[in-house]
Structure formats: C-alpha cells, structure tokens
Amino acid sequence: MPLIELVPDADLERLALERVVPALLSRGFYYVDGLLGELVGDAVLDQVKEMHLSGTLQDGRLAGSVPGIHRRRIRGDQIAWVSGSERGCEAVCVLLNVVDKLVSLCAGRLGGKAIRERSKAMVACYPGNGAGYVKHVDNPNSDGRCITCIYYLNKDWNPKEHGGILRIFPEGKSYVADIQPLFDRLLFFWSDRRNPHEVQPSxxxxxxxxxxxxxxxxxxxxxxxxxxxxxxxxxxxxxxS
Incomplete structure (x- = not known):
C-alpha cells in the first residue's frame, strides 16, 4: 500500500494544537475517532489478523515475576513488535506515519518535553477468554517513555457483552476514564504515574x-x-569470583 495523504497536514495540525495538546495538558489523556478511515483501517486490521493467525503473536512478558501468581492473571495478551518495514506491515506503516506526524506537531508544546523518538509498535491481541491486564503504570521508574499511543481495531465492539474497556485512573482525580477499544480510535495518555490503567477482561x-x-x-x-x-x-x- 503506498503512503497516501490520508489526513491533510492542516487537519492534523488543527487536531494536534486545538484538541490533543490542550487535553493532555489539562486531563492527561485524549482520544480521536475515525483516524484513518474505513478503507485503511480495514487494511491495518487485516494485517494484524494475519499476524495473529500465523502465530506471530507471543505471550506478553512481565517486567518481573511474582511467585505463586500465573502470568495470565496479570496480563493475558499476545504480542509482536514490528517496525512497520516488514513484509505484510505496509498498512501498519501508514498508521505509524500518521501518528508520528501528529505527535511531532504536539511535541514542542508539551511543557519542555524533547520528543524525538519512539518504540517499535507493539501489536497486541487479547484472545477473548477473559484475558485482561491488571492496573499498572507504563513508565513507573523514569525509563524515558513519555506518551502512550494506542490504536484500536475492534469493529462492532459492545463493552457490555465483550468487556475489554481500558480504564484510566488519573492521578489525584476522583473519577476514572473508561475508553472503549473501538475500531479506528487513537488514544493518547501520559505514560508515567499520572495515568495508572487497566485492561478489563475481554x-x-x-x-x-x-x-x-x-x-x-x-x-x-x-x-x-x-x-x-x-x-x-x-x-x-x-x-x-
């Protein structure tokens, strides 16, 4: 799939400056729906499904083991790390380019953060057997991760039936934020202790x-x-020795 102009630069800039930056600075999280559109979103979903069906996804690892507690009680996802340059990841590459451009537009306006690089993309599947991920912080110990971006790929998702809500517990707030993992939705939040979060059983x-x-x-x-x-x-x- 060629890298096409999915979202005009002016629209991305307006989204970044008028919506993403103010929300991150005031609330610490934000999501946008309809990021790529149906056609390209479907292409990303097809590639992720192919990774799943081919056995590319492996059990997600824990940072440390807890004696007597099975890994699946903490996190039940299956994952693969991709750069987007692999064969079969062309649509994923398009997604990453759009997100990179969006974050770069935000980067100079987020309180002195010098955001110049990112991780590889973690493709994840919760296989639907009640798997989730217990409450945790992505970056509890200043490892450099600043912004977490999650792109969801789930069509016709019904949280009452399917579960799988991402619940954020914003630090110092009396409320929680429940994010449904809906198709073509992109979520941003601070990766540090400001945003403990969990994936409820799927x-x-x-x-x-x-x-x-x-x-x-x-x-x-x-x-x-x-x-x-x-x-x-x-x-x-x-x-x-």
Whole structure:
C-alpha cells in the first residue's frame, strides 16, 4: 500500500494544537475517532489478523515475576513488535506515519518535553477468554517513555457483552476514564504515574497497536543508569569470583 495523504497536514495540525495538546495538558489523556478511515483501517486490521493467525503473536512478558501468581492473571495478551518495514506491515506503516506526524506537531508544546523518538509498535491481541491486564503504570521508574499511543481495531465492539474497556485512573482525580477499544480510535495518555490503567477482561478477540514516544533527556538518563548498573554488577561479579 503506498503512503497516501490520508489526513491533510492542516487537519492534523488543527487536531494536534486545538484538541490533543490542550487535553493532555489539562486531563492527561485524549482520544480521536475515525483516524484513518474505513478503507485503511480495514487494511491495518487485516494485517494484524494475519499476524495473529500465523502465530506471530507471543505471550506478553512481565517486567518481573511474582511467585505463586500465573502470568495470565496479570496480563493475558499476545504480542509482536514490528517496525512497520516488514513484509505484510505496509498498512501498519501508514498508521505509524500518521501518528508520528501528529505527535511531532504536539511535541514542542508539551511543557519542555524533547520528543524525538519512539518504540517499535507493539501489536497486541487479547484472545477473548477473559484475558485482561491488571492496573499498572507504563513508565513507573523514569525509563524515558513519555506518551502512550494506542490504536484500536475492534469493529462492532459492545463493552457490555465483550468487556475489554481500558480504564484510566488519573492521578489525584476522583473519577476514572473508561475508553472503549473501538475500531479506528487513537488514544493518547501520559505514560508515567499520572495515568495508572487497566485492561478489563475481554470476552471477544481484542486487537490494538501501541507505541511509546520518548522524552530524549529522560531516555538518555535511563540508559546511563542502566549502563552504570550493568558495569557495577559486572565489577561485583568479578571481585567475588
């Protein structure tokens, strides 16, 4: 699929400056519906379904194991990491280009954040057996992740029947925000402790694509800490052997 002009630059700029930036600064999250349109959204969905059916998606890993608690009680998704340049990911690449452009328009207006890079895309499927993901924070320890963007791919989703709500617990607020994982919806939220969130049990196959955008200063500091920790560990192992 060629990279076509899906959304005019002027429309993306208006969306970024008039809606996304104000909402992130005031509430910490925002979603937009109808991002790509039916045709391209369908193409992304077809490619994600193909990854699922071909066995490309594997059980999502946990940052740390908890004795006596099965992984599926914490997170029940199956995932694959893609750059968008792989064969069979052409429509995913179109999606990533649109989201990159949108975030770059927001980047200079988000309180001094230096957003210049992002993660690969995490393609995820909750297989509909009651799988979910318990309440957690994407970036609890300053690893550089600044903005979480999730693109949903679920047609005819009925939350009363299918579950699968993403519930955000905004820090210091008396309310929660329930986000339905609807087809062609793009959600933004701060990745840090301001937005603990959970994926409620899903009783139908639930697809999403997530990318994280990095604050380059925080990311560099996180890499430096990791390098120092690794060097310290190796030094300790060398002296104790």
């Amino acid at each position: 009783y139908a196959t639930r697809y999403a694509i997530t990318v994280w955008y990095f604050d380059s200063k925080e990311r560099a500091e996180a890499k430096r800490r990791f390098k120092d920790l690794t060097a310290s560990t190796l030094q300790h192992e060398g002296t104790s």
